[in-house]
Amino acid sequence: MSTSIDLINQAPQLLHIGNLEAEEGWFKRGGGTSTLSNPKPDRERRKLMVMSVLIEHPTEGLILFETGSGKNYPEVWGAPINDVFARVDYDESQELDQQIERTGHSVKDVTMVILGHLHIDHAGGLELFRGTKVPIYVHEAELKHAFYSVATGSDLGVYMPHYLTFDLNWQSFHGDFLEIAPGLNLRHAPGHTPGLCIMQVNLSESGTWIFTSDMYHVHENYEDNHPQGWLARDHDDWVRSNQMIHLLARRTNAKVIFGHCAETLSKYQLAPHAYT
Numbered sequence: 375m376s377t378s379i380d381l382i383n384q385a386p387q388l389l390h391i392g393n394l395e396a397e398e399g400w401f402k403r404g405g406g407t408s409t410l411s412n413p414k415p416d417r418e419r420r421k422l423m424v425m426s427v428l429i430e431h432p433t434e435g436l437i438l439f440e441t442g443s444g445k446n447y448p449e450v451w452g453a454p455i456n457d458v459f460a461r462v463d464y465d466e467s468q469e470l471d472q473q474i475e476r477t478g479h480s481v482k483d484v485t486m487v488i489l490g491h492l493h494i495d496h497a498g499g500l501e502l503f504r505g506t507k508v509p510i511y512v513h514e515a516e517l518k519h520a521f522y523s524v525a526t527g528s529d530l531g532v533y534m535p536h537y538l539t540f541d542l543n544w545q546s547f548h549g550d551f552l553e554i555a556p557g558l559n560l561r562h563a564p565g566h567t568p569g570l571c572i573m574q575v576n577l578s579e580s581g582t583w584i585f586t587s588d589m590y591h592v593h594e595n596y597e598d599n600h601p602q603g604w605l606a607r608d609h610d611d612w613v614r615s616n617q618m619i620h621l622l623a624r625r626t627n628a629k630v631i632f633g634h635c636a637e638t639l640s641k642y643q644l645a646p647h648a649y650t
């Protein structure tokens with residue numbers, strides 16, 4: 375059941391644009407912590423999916439939500455980041471442009487890009503939009519924080535200069551809520567980063583979807599209210615955003631898709647299947 379405007383007729387298509395593996399403590403607070411009785415616990419490693427969402431919007435054209443890590447990102451990231459967040463199970467079909475082709479479109483057809491946040495594994499694919507007029511929408515707080523973090527080195531590594539360039543058509547949005555297009559809502563959900571936004575998509579057949587970006591990496595963050603691990607930035611903000619998303623999901627009966635949860639994504643059909 376849909377609860378809002380039903381103008382989107384074919385969307386979303388879920389693009390699988392890579393796999394990462396890293397220690398669980400990055401995603402779940404306390405994961406792998408040693409104790410007196412177990413001073414050397416098994417450190418669990420976790421496989422994650424990287425994803426984008428492609429939306430064929432009836433009035434705004436082809437909208438891309440998030441862009442993944444970009445081409446050749448292990449070299450761009452370098453050591454030690456690529457060792458900590460290692461690319462695994464790679465094949466060329468996971469490249470963003472190839473995933474878009476799988477849907478019958480070309481990356482050149484994209485009319486708008488929306489970023490949930492600007493970390494390297496979500497914004498690296500912006501390299502495909504350099505020198506184009508395609509608007510790149512991101513929350514004002516995230517845009518400012520990303521450039522500041524790189525310029526001062528205060529959070530360099532999770533953000534990188536590689537894609538924070540002036541030949542992109544940066545557009546910011548402001549405040550807590552924006553209906554960026556009919557049936558497509560963005561909500562500010564700080565915590566993982568200061569300017570992270572979630573995207574709500576309302577469809578006529580499949581109802582409401584919420585794409586959370588890395589507000590939640592894995593389903594336990596949402597389903598068990600298990601806070602993020604070493605990648606969390608502001609815990610109190612995260613708690614407030616968590617409450618907002620739970621209430622939103624409850625009143626819209628939404629499907630909630632997390633930033634990297636392979637287990638969750640495996641329950642859905644990937645591109646070229648298009649949900650309606």
Ligand SMILES: [Zn+2]
Pocket residue numbers: 493495496588633634
């Ligand atoms: Zn991420």
